Amino acid sequence: MVNKKNWIKQIAFLIFMLSVSCTHTQQNEIHTGIHSNTNPERTLIVYLSRTNNTKVVAQIIQKNIGGTLVALELENHYPEDYQATVEQVSNENETGYLPPLKTKIDSIQKYDVVFIGFPTWGMQLPPPMKSFLNEYDLSGKKIIPFNTNAGYGIGSSFQTVKELCPNSNVLEGYSTKGGIERDGILFVMEGDKEIQVQAEVIKWLQKINLIK
Numbered sequence: 001m002v003n004k005k006n007w008i009k010q011i012a013f014l015i016f017m018l019s020v021s022c023t024h025t026q027q028n029e030i031h032t033g034i035h036s037n038t039n040p041e042r043t044l045i046v047y048l049s050r051t052n053n054t055k056v057v058a059q060i061i062q063k064n065i066g067g068t069l070v071a072l073e074l075e076n077h078y079p080e081d082y083q084a085t086v087e088q089v090s091n092e093n094e095t096g097y098l099p100p101l102k103t104k105i106d107s108i109q110k111y112d113v114v115f116i117g118f119p120t121w122g123m124q125l126p127p128p129m130k131s132f133l134n135e136y137d138l139s140g141k142k143i144i145p146f147n148t149n150a151g152y153g154i155g156s157s158f159q160t161v162k163e164l165c166p167n168s169n170v171l172e173g174y175s176t177k178g179g180i181e182r183d184g185i186l187f188v189m190e191g192d193k194e195i196q197v198q199a200e201v202i203k204w205l206q207k208i209n210l211i212k
């Protein structure tokens with residue numbers, strides 16, 4: 001009888017220990033987050049962002065994958081005024097002008113995965129991002145575009161990325177609706193929208209096989 005009681009106690013203890021260890025594993029997984037398939041030291045995330053929507057997407061990518069985050073800055077700022085900016089961008093697109101960048105990337109050759117983030121401007125890739133892709137040789141690297149826009153989509157921007165990186169492996173990009181500066185809606189990447197984008201970015205990174 002005593003032996004049977006001990007035996008039951010031992011089984012109960014084993015079940016308890018097993019359940020504790022399972023919970024522990026689960027917590028570790030949540031804590032560790034998603035496992036990246038890339039080397040953070042060889043991953044660069046470059047983004048252009050005027051009103052910070054694309055910046056938040058860039059930060060979400062970095063949170064999941066690691067890597068160096070770089071904001072593209074210009075020698076000469078665009079105007080504060082939205083309409084004046086639209087006109088300047090339109091002229092730059094027409095003439096093919098590439099605005100000089102203040103940002104300099106230290107030894108681009110050390111990166112083999114380069115995320116490039118930008119808003120849609122005039123249904124195109126913004127001129128500063130054209131400057132970046134023109135200035136740096138990204139041959140042989142994985143290039144991954146991401147974008148925010150006012151709801152009209154990516155326009156020709158992803159296609160232009162492919163054209164400006166003819167010797168790179170350009171992977172499927174990610175795009176989401178951001179601000180509508182024309183209507184005075186500048187920043188939207190907070191609350192439910194940020195949570196939605198976080199979930200979408202994780203799914204996208206899994207789909208393109210950069211995280212497990």
Ligand SMILES: Cc1cc2nc3c(=O)[nH]c(=O)nc-3n(C[C@H](O)[C@H](O)[C@H](O)COP(=O)(O)O)c2cc1C
Pocket residue numbers: 048049050051052053054055082085086089118119120121122123124148149150151152153177178179180181186
């Ligand atoms: C000069 C300019 C042109 C824009 N052109 C477009 C456009 O053609 N289509 C669109 O959907 N949104 C357009 N937008 C809106 C931005 O793409 C959108 O607000 C984006 O989320 C801004 O990103 P950011 O906050 O990272 O700067 C334009 C914004 C600016 C400033």
